[in-house]
Amino acid sequence: MVSRRQFVLSSLLVAAGARAQELARAGWRGNGIAPEAWWLHASMIRCAQDVTFADAVKMLDRMSDVGADSILLPDLEPTAKQPYAERFGTEEELDALLREMSARRMHLLLHMPLQRAISNAGEVRFWMSRGVAGIDLGTLGSGDMDAVRQLRASLDHYPGHRILLARTAGQEAQAVASGSRRRGSASSDPITLHILSPQDTESGVRHTGAVNAVEIAAMPVSDEKAESAAATLPAAVPYVRSLFPLLLASGAPILDSHLLTSDLGRESVQQVLAFRNTHAVVRDGSVVVLATAQPSLRAWILRAKGARGSLLLAANDGTTPATLHLTAALASNGFRNVYLRPLMRSDHGMGAVNVEMGTLPPGAAIVAEILH
Template structure:
């Protein structure tokens, strides 16, 4: 945490610049309208009452991992392929005279991202520093087409300032805060629409006894507002480096991905985690082999595109499932306790479960050994009818249904199945 705001020097827009920015805000909202009306009828377009951010997948893009903002603009097709609803631009700059660091790019690059993203129905969000003059910075970014803001570490009053400034334009401008910074203060008409919770995805060890309680504790926030689970970020050690170091690195990363993308919450992904990049990696590699027979570089987009078993492919499958299956996008969640076997499991339940609209069960074996787990008693306790799970998605190459009274999972395998009888 930095020093208290009372002793931090604040960035203050000159009076003249504030007037100019506000005038532009009122008279030239072209880019902002582009973001609002990219696809008539889409959620949050201003022509549809449904909030677009409910159960959203947000991709937090650091310009440095793409070689600058121009690289992000050029690779929006790739970002969209991960299955995201919005791109959050981070590490842009903090100087009011030059809002974007020269190494990251220019405002023209930013507006090009907005233009291209709008064509692909992707919102563009901007990360703000809570020590900035938030009202002025919010207005400035709105003029250039931002569809919302994430203010990490901001308190409830600061978030209310951003929410008020962002509410001046039509459409649904999103404001995102942190659960650990605002907590219960966040609720209300002037609070953030979304909250980021990093507790489940950043535990010291990725074991059921530590992750399950954190996941359970986060779900009340998901019920009251739109929650985003997070495991990686600019100031965090990458999860691949944090939990990796063994032969099962990719398998563990797939378990973490399922945690982020199959609960009641949405997810905030950090650029490169979908490829399994560790702390040593500086940029995403989009290089392709130049000669016939050459193999793409490990962890490059080309290498992971070529493998159906890659981590990138898994992220795409999970995002597609969370967007296309109503139970996964809006169903209630019950987290099950199988800590004694180092198994993480939860049930997603539709409002009215039936044979045609069954609950979905997610089971993860977080241990290095195969385990046989019974979920029969759990289903009986929840008054859910069923005797087996029909495969929806699994992280290994296994086949066939899983019986509730004895399902065997190989080490670090994720199984997602529909409850059937």
């Protein structure tokens, strides 16, 4: 039985959806979402729960600075009166956000739990008619796939590519991700982007058959004074450690909005994304996780066909200096008598690095070319 609250909300959503259809004229995402698979090359900014529609508008210039083209809003917590809580802003502010994003060819997505999306068709209709380009369903299991297929079928009635994002946990991850749905593919599981955690990416987890996105949280800089000094060097990227998953994963990045609030964070994102998009080994190479002698030292090889142009990523996640001692690990992967030429680093060091005796300060990280 439908409760009075559900009936009132459904009626309001239908009325709001009809108005949204009227507003879906040229320039609105309601009829302008690109027919191509824009999500394969998207860079998304995930907003915190306390964001407002007005805050999101102010964020657009900073997004353009780093090449991000999509905003992922939190759960907007619909009420009996309207499809979003009052604290997020007014309808006029929502309209302003949609218009400004449309003018910049950006996409708006939002979080909506699967069960609510299935049981409240009016809410989904409202946001799809307003031109929302996708829904983050949160964490799912293999038992949720029938419900997601139902939702996918509903979204397919709207023009353009409307996507579904999801993350999976534990042993179900491979089962769900292996059937992730690409537009036009024969796959039966309708998740367009499977969200990987940085921990998954850094441990070398690969979800065969999935179209992945990697989610990056904002991390504090370890030593503000040292990092500010390092930022004056050409290769200095203070936040490079927290952005390593962007270099290790091939999927679309989902970045915490707090990464864009400081100049250092914004510059770091800009440099790493540019490096990721232009360096052939990062784009097309394979990833090898290296065994290290110290638990606090993490290291990876990004390797192209053959050894030429390969990169080493190394990070000291501990509280004391770490010596690399990577000679044996590199030799086992075919790299002998080599040294490292840093391309990006978070500390103020300069010059070539010895693969055996080189050291990284606490919290420091480097991206280096492996040279003979």
